[in-house]
Amino acid sequence: MNKKLLLPTLLLFTSSVVFAQNNQVIDGIVKEANENSQLEKLAHELLDVVGPRLVGSPQMKQANDWAVKKYSDWGISAKNEKWGEWRGWQRGVTHIDLISPRVRSLEGTQLAWSPSTNGKAINAEAIILPEITDSVSFQKWLPAVKGKLVLISMNQLSGRPEKNWEEFATKDLFEKYKKEKAEAAKAWAAGIAKTGLNAKNLALAIENAGAAGIIINNWSQGFGVDKIFGANTTKIPTLDLSVEDYGLVYRLAKYGSKPTLKIESESKELGVVPTFNTIAEIKGKEKPNEYVMLSAHFDSWDGASGATDNGSGTIMMMEALRVLKKFYPNPKRTILVGHWGSEEQGLNGSRAFVEDHPEVVNNLQALFNQDNGTGRVVNLSGQGYAKAKDFLTRWLAKVPDTIKNQIKTNFPGAPGGGGSDFASFVAVGAPGFSLSSTSWDYGTYTWHTNRDSYDKLVFDEIRSNVILAAILVYMACEDPEKTSTERSTDLGVNERTGKPNTWPVQTKANRKGGL
Structure with a gap:
């Protein structure tokens, strides 16, 4: 064979093999998420059996331990990492009766x-x-x-x-x-x-x-x-x-x-208790010191069972990692999942992780966070990173059209200053992104309410999000390029103040709260 023809032929063959491998992994992710979903079982175990996960409560620690055991059953390394302490409190039975007139x-x-x-x-x-x-x-x-x-x-x-x-x-x-x-x-x-x-x-x-x-x-x-x-x-x-x-x-x-009321409310003060993030990991083979992260806060308020805030995000990230472990067991970069504590009191678990793990923050390829209900993802912002469009668009290209076509993108977008745990990473210039979902009347009916229970989950929408998250992680891991953290010089105007947006300032975690 002519040597001049050999190199392009080899390159064509190599790219074809890579393309086939890509399609095989992605097809496996889609098939597994749709046909062998574990979401309903995960939701039952977390929401019905463990229940709500108020920071400092025994149920929060029970949930941490449950997640570590579940990951272990799937052959995935996971651990509970202490980040602080909180006022320990355990809810009891409440009876409220009108007895007169x-x-x-x-x-x-x-x-x-x-x-x-x-x-x-x-x-x-x-x-x-x-x-x-x-x-x-x-x-x-x-x-x-x-x-x-x-x-x-x-x-x-x-x-x-x-x-x-x-x-x-x-x-x-x-x-x-x-x-x-x-x-x-x-x-x-x-x-x-x-x-x-x-x-x-x-x-x-x-x-x-x-x-x-x-x-x-x-x-x-x-x-x-x-x-x-x-x-x-x-x-x-x-x-x-x-x-x-x-x-x-x-x-x-x-x-x-x-009116005369009779009230009985049982609760227990438990002193100062340790608080944890649950971190799961699939170690990278080629670039183990670069990281792609899935992110969802684990804690909740305890008016109901914390189903859409943020049980839905929790089981979505767990299921995404389970699927990735099955079809992408040897990622190029290390995959981490952060299940954060005390998000509800000010992003404390994720802020503590950012403070404690500069090696992850400084080598973060991307983080994907979900925390606004059970709906399908419909918005993705570049969070103010100048070149976010380049890599996020490249990764989204491999997502099935039925999912991808529902997502409105905004580049470069404005950096999130709060709201959920991706903001802890954005504040230090790390590429954290929010997978923002459609409402399902989240703000009124389930966000921090007494009706945020298992029955409000829409599992087909969460399955769609599992596919999206798993493919984004896979593409981010495989990407030969390291993502850019260059900040845009045009962050837009704050609609509330009318002033130009500025990059948020890092806030320290409250590591001893509720006292």
């Missing part, structure tokens, strides 16, 4: 880190805040809370979502309702401001005045759904009642029926 079991729960009722029931009258004219009048009223359960939230004009009003009311009635709702909220906020206290200090003032407990309603503007966060009190229980039952008790108190 009639009997009704009420829907509600104690807030996270709420003190218990110390093994006995509280039987007390429920009262509401009076109209506050100034801080002096508030202080004069304050002794009236002694021995009482105090309702400190606004009573909603309607428990129907605005969508419901918009669909069924006349246009004039809908506009009237919106106006009255806005005016009521403004008046309530003004009344609270006249106490001279913010929400936290208001709760503490009532507690210090001898109240038996505090009752709130943090309605999420949807049927049957409340936001469930943490308590501000340290000696008496704080409980959230559903919008319907809060309104019932509020009206009974307002119109002089002197």
Whole structure:
């Protein structure tokens, strides 16, 4: 054979082999994710059996250990890596009953880190805040809370979502309702401001005045759904009642029926406990000191089971790594999965990882994070990196059209300053990207709510995301080029402030919280 013809022939043969290998891996990923999915089983074990994963709770540690065992069963190395300490607290059973002027079991729960009722029931009258004219009048009223359960939230004009009003009311009635709702909220906020206290200090003032407990309603503007966060009190229980039952008790108190409630809330203080990230790894064969990461926070609030925030992201990343292990067991670069602790209190687990692992941060090919519900990924931003379009577009090209064509890209985009754990990496100039999903009414119905449970997961959408994430990781590992971290000189304008976007500043992890 002519030597001049030999080299192009060999190059053509080599590229054909690589192309065939690429297609074989990608076809395997797609087939496995669709036909042998483990998502439902993973979701059941994590969400139904372990349950919610409040930082500092025994269930958080149980989840960490469960993930390490699950990875081990798949032949994947994983470990729990301590990053800090937190106030340990264990939720117990909550019973809230109206016992006068009639009997009704009420829907509600104690807030996270709420003190218990110390093994006995509280039987007390429920009262509401009076109209506050100034801080002096508030202080004069304050002794009236002694021995009482105090309702400190606004009573909603309607428990129907605005969508419901918009669909069924006349246009004039809908506009009237919106106006009255806005005016009521403004008046309530003004009344609270006249106490001279913010929400936290208001709760503490009532507690210090001898109240038996505090009752709130943090309605999420949807049927049957409340936001469930943490308590501000340290000696008496704080409980959230559903919008319907809060309104019932509020009206009974307002119109002089002197409602009496019986409350039992069991919880345990566990002192200071260690907190962990769970890190899984498939070691790279050619460039083991370069890294491609999957990322999802592991912790949750505990109003329900933390299904879409962020159980969906957790099982997506676990399943993606399981599939990669099966069809791409010898990656060129090292693949890591970070399951982060205490994202809900300020990205603490991922911020600690960034601080503790410069060897990963400085050699990061890419990180892909998912944390906004169960929906299919529909947005991908370049996070302000000048050349992100080059490599992300190259990697996306191998994703099936049915998935890829739904994704809107934005290059170079603006760097995320918070919101989820990718921002911990972006803040130090490492290429972290958010796989942003379609809503499924996430903000209203499942984000930090008492309805964020297994039944809200849409598994076909998560399967689509598994395929996307696995292929992006595979392509990032195989890419002969190292990604660029050059920052764009044009980061756009902040819509809220009207000022040019700037690169976010690194924030240190809170390594000892809740105390």
